[in-house]
Amino acid sequence: MFKNSVKNTLLTIVLSLLVGALLMLVFSYNPIYAYNELIKGAFSNAFNFGGTLEKFVPLLLTALAFAVSAKVSIANVGVEGELYLGAIAAAWAGVAFKGLPPFIHILISFFIAMMVGGLWAAIPGALRAYWRVNEVCTTILLNYVAKYFTAYAVNYPLSAHMGVPRTPDIASSATLLRILPPSRANIGLFISLAVYLFVWFMIQRTTLGYKIRSVGANVEYSRSIGINSKRIMISGMILSGAIGGLAGAIEVMGIYGYFLDNFSTGIAFDGMLVSLIAINDFRLIPILALFLAVLKQGSLGMERFTGIPKALIDIITALFILLAALQLLQSLRSSKLLHKFSKKKELA
Amino acid sequence: MNENKLVLMQGIYKSFENVHAVIDANFDLNQGEIHSVVGENGAGKSTLMKILYGIHKPDMGTIFVKNKMYHSLTPADAIKLNIGMVHQEFMLAKGVTVLENIILGNEPHKGQKINYSEAQRKISYYIDNYGLDIPLDKMTKDISIGEAQRTEIIKALYRGAQILILDEPTSVLTPQESEQLFKILEAMCKDGKSIVFISHKLNEVMQISNRITAMRQGKTLATVKTQDISIPELAKLMVGREVFLNIASSDHSSRSEVVLSVENIFVPGEKELSKIRNVSFAVYKGEILGVAGVDGNGQSELAEAIAGLRPVEKGKIVLNGVSIEKLPTLSRRKLGFAYIPEDRNSQGLNAGMTIKENLIGNVFYKPDFAKLGVLRENNIKLLAQKLVDRFDIRPPIIKANVSSLSGGNAQKVVIAREMNEDASLLLACQPTRGVDIGAIESIRKSILDAKRNGCSVLLISSDLEEILSLSDRILVMYEGKITGILDISEANEENLGLLMMGAPHV
Numbered sequence: 001m002f003k004n005s006v007k008n009t010l011l012t013i014v015l016s017l018l019v020g021a022l023l024m025l026v027f028s029y030n031p032i033y034a035y036n037e038l039i040k041g042a043f044s045n046a047f048n049f050g051g052t053l054e055k056f057v058p059l060l061l062t063a064l065a066f067a068v069s070a071k072v073s074i075a076n077v078g079v080e081g082e083l084y085l086g087a088i089a090a091a092w093a094g095v096a097f098k099g100l101p102p103f104i105h106i107l108i109s110f111f112i113a114m115m116v117g118g119l120w121a122a123i124p125g126a127l128r129a130y131w132r133v134n135e136v137c138t139t140i141l142l143n144y145v146a147k148y149f150t151a152y153a154v155n156y157p158l159s160a161h162m163g164v165p166r167t168p169d170i171a172s173s174a175t176l177l178r179i180l181p182p183s184r185a186n187i188g189l190f191i192s193l194a195v196y197l198f199v200w201f202m203i204q205r206t207t208l209g210y211k212i213r214s215v216g217a218n219v220e221y222s223r224s225i226g227i228n229s230k231r232i233m234i235s236g237m238i239l240s241g242a243i244g245g246l247a248g249a250i251e252v253m254g255i256y257g258y259f260l261d262n263f264s265t266g267i268a269f270d271g272m273l274v275s276l277i278a279i280n281d282f283r284l285i286p287i288l289a290l291f292l293a294v295l296k297q298g299s300l301g302m303e304r305f306t307g308i309p310k311a312l313i314d315i316i317t318a319l320f321i322l323l324a325a326l327q328l329l330q331s332l333r334s335s336k337l338l339h340k341f342s343k344k345k346e347l348a
Numbered sequence: 349m350n351e352n353k354l355v356l357m358q359g360i361y362k363s364f365e366n367v368h369a370v371i372d373a374n375f376d377l378n379q380g381e382i383h384s385v386v387g388e389n390g391a392g393k394s395t396l397m398k399i400l401y402g403i404h405k406p407d408m409g410t411i412f413v414k415n416k417m418y419h420s421l422t423p424a425d426a427i428k429l430n431i432g433m434v435h436q437e438f439m440l441a442k443g444v445t446v447l448e449n450i451i452l453g454n455e456p457h458k459g460q461k462i463n464y465s466e467a468q469r470k471i472s473y474y475i476d477n478y479g480l481d482i483p484l485d486k487m488t489k490d491i492s493i494g495e496a497q498r499t500e501i502i503k504a505l506y507r508g509a510q511i512l513i514l515d516e517p518t519s520v521l522t523p524q525e526s527e528q529l530f531k532i533l534e535a536m537c538k539d540g541k542s543i544v545f546i547s548h549k550l551n552e553v554m555q556i557s558n559r560i561t562a563m564r565q566g567k568t569l570a571t572v573k574t575q576d577i578s579i580p581e582l583a584k585l586m587v588g589r590e591v592f593l594n595i596a597s598s599d600h601s602s603r604s605e606v607v608l609s610v611e612n613i614f615v616p617g618e619k620e621l622s623k624i625r626n627v628s629f630a631v632y633k634g635e636i637l638g639v640a641g642v643d644g645n646g647q648s649e650l651a652e653a654i655a656g657l658r659p660v661e662k663g664k665i666v667l668n669g670v671s672i673e674k675l676p677t678l679s680r681r682k683l684g685f686a687y688i689p690e691d692r693n694s695q696g697l698n699a700g701m702t703i704k705e706n707l708i709g710n711v712f713y714k715p716d717f718a719k720l721g722v723l724r725e726n727n728i729k730l731l732a733q734k735l736v737d738r739f740d741i742r743p744p745i746i747k748a749n750v751s752s753l754s755g756g757n758a759q760k761v762v763i764a765r766e767m768n769e770d771a772s773l774l775l776a777c778q779p780t781r782g783v784d785i786g787a788i789e790s791i792r793k794s795i796l797d798a799k800r801n802g803c804s805v806l807l808i809s810s811d812l813e814e815i816l817s818l819s820d821r822i823l824v825m826y827e828g829k830i831t832g833i834l835d836i837s838e839a840n841e842e843n844l845g846l847l848m849m850g851a852p853h854v
Binding site: 205208213214220221223225 | 655656657677678679680681687689691694695696697698699700701705709710712713718721723725
């Protein structure tokens with residue numbers, strides 16, 4: 001089953017790249033050259049590869065955040081807001097707790113960012129669990145609240161008064177170690193992978209995970225065996241929001257070193273796409289997050305050296321999503337066809 | 349050959365996914381007869397008839413209707429050939445009147461408008477001639493199950509049905525309503541209509557049909573004239589071995605120790621407040637208290653109130669000396685409460701999880717199965733394997749998803765889970781609904797085993813035969829009230845049926 005889905009995903013990746021190549025041919029670019037530049041742009045040196053990893057981390061975490069909420073059958077479209085709030089919280093903590101030892105300072109900043117993200121996500125979670133308010137509406141709307149709140153904070157109370165709306169630099173004790181200079185890739189990579197493994201384990205192998213999966217799959221059943229489904233829904237959302245907040249904190253503490261207004265142009269939405277294409281399957285999330293990160297990073301180099309607009313990569317990304325969706329339909333249909341075929345053989 | 353047959357189905361095959369639902373089935377129908385198709389759940393009765401009605405396309409085989417050959421039909425073809433079907437689940441639009449439901453898709457017109465008086469005239473023919481009594485102007489959501497069924501029958505007749513297929517029509521009716529239905533069917537036969545009656549209740553089949561076709565595991569075993577066969581012979585034919593459904597319930601409890609006492613409770617229903625009004629009763633240690641009643645008379649609400657899934661407006665529920673009416677479900681379970689929910693698919697099982705995960709639903713947090721919040725896989729596997737073996741759940745693959753199980757085996761998962769912990773009270777709601785005879789037998793045995801081990805059982809079932817064969821005492825509910833509590837020695841189908849219709853205890 002899983003082998004198949006990996007195979008299908010790889011096939012989809014190849015197919016979307018092929019269609020992209022066709023498009024390049026139509027616009028009379030050389031696709032082999034272009035893809036070569038794309039790969040180079042994503043992997044060729046420490047800077048490029050670091051750039052890929054840099055983009056991979058928030059994609060992985062936000063995809064994970066969405067997948068966790070999906071496990072309690074809530075679509076948390078608000079990860080972007082949680083990411084912003086986590087980021088500003090980390091930027092604040094990075095300045096406010098100056099003087100703490102590095103390790104402790106990082107932990108405290110993470111903790112605050114995750115708490116802020118988690119509590120923020122608890123709002124739509126509670127609205128959904130207790131009053132059946134559609135979470136897609138509330139999370140989308142709360143995204144605006146969160147984003148504009150950070151815009152206010154970064155312009156007034158937390159402003160560094162520097163011309164651009166940003167906070168002061170965080171203390172070096174709160175900065176995450178860079179791993180691939182000159183790129184901005186940092187130990188956030190290992191943190192995010194650890195979080196990913198931990199969450200996966202938690203969902204599959206713990207009592208809380210059992211409750212989360214149970215509520216997500218069947219609320220009525222969960223109630224009848226004595227699970228407080230409302231509380232579990234909110235817990236799932238808090239967990240999801242905390243992961244989103246952590247993603248924001250890593251952006252601030254590892255990449256920028258401060259909070260910059262509007263720094264994320266929909267990172268969490270890309271993450272959501274990753275999760276959706278993976279059909280919230282934890283095993284596929286890192287593969288797809290990496291693929292998207294490679295495309296994003298590689299397209300910069302491709303544009304620089306071949307003149308192919310970056311927009312073409314966006315087209316390939318869109319194609320990829322489309323193909324992934326199509327392939328879902330296809331696998332449904334082919335399984336039916338296969339049945340008919342095997343049945344006829346048996347009867348004959 | 350077979351010139352006079354109205355319907356003739358030969359060598360029909362049909363499979364779904366990996367299941368061979370119908371294998372080389374043969375069936376025929378004469379003009380003006382009632383032909384019953386009997387078999388366990390999953391024997392292929394409904395599938396075979398759905399092929400005749402065109403819902404399923406057969407993989408192989410031929411169908412003759414009025415001596416014309418077809419390889420497959422569509423429902424539209426079937427209606428044109430004057431075939432009608434009343435499904436197990438009624439297919440009525442809830443927001444419109446009964447009359448509108450009947451004419452839906454076949455409205456008589458007067459210019460651009462629907463000609464309601466014409467429709468009414470046509471329908472009243474069936475109402476008058478067959479005794480199909482229905483309230484034409486009522487909203488469909490407000491009518492009773494019996495009325496809904498009669499509406500479905502009229503709907504089929506209105507579309508010109510000469511051949512009527514009824515899929516398990518009596519499973520939702522009281523004995524009295526069933527009698528009424530049989531009279532209707534006989535009247536229709538006299539009028540030249542032909543009826544296919546799908547059932548697994550053998551006494552009914554013996555009572556009304558001219559011929560009987562028995563099915564097992566997708567095959568049609570035999571078609572016999574009713575007078576040539578007896579109920580035990582038929583049961584043996586269906587199951588393939590002797591069955592003992594009426595397991596004698598022995599040693600009446602002393603009725604000294606109260607395990608559950610329900611005191612003057614009021615419980616809200618889905619739509620109205622106080623669906624259950626002022627109900628009181630007690631369940632004693634080691635007894636089975638059966639709760640009989642037509643579906644929808646408050647049994648489900650009562651069960652959910654005891655389970656903690658529905659709030660109690662007023663009154664007390666005491667389990668083992670503790671007031672539980674305000675406690676969450678988990679606390680009630682910890683006090684020794686086990687619950688087999690009425691709806692297996694939504695409440696009893698989690699279709700998104702494996703057999704193993706469903707089996708640990710009530711114990712996964714206990715120290716044996718979780719340490720510091722981490723599940724202890726090995727112990728869980730051992731437990732699941734033990735339960736699968738003990739309750740003979742097939743296939744015995746604990747990693748398999750429960751949605752791949754048949755109804756009977758799925759229900760066994762629920763039973764296994766709820767009986768694993770030594771509960772002091774087992775609330776069993778419709779424990780054998782929609783499961784095959786083999787599973788019914790084993791589920792009933794399990795319930796009696798629980799009783800023998802000192803567990804008290806509150807058995808809610810709309811299957812009177814089940815209530816009568818298992819209970820020590822029987823409580824009858826009608827419109828949210830108790831109309832009587834009978835000892836098993838004084839209870840029979842007639843007096844229970846009367847109480848189920850709301851008649852005061854005589």
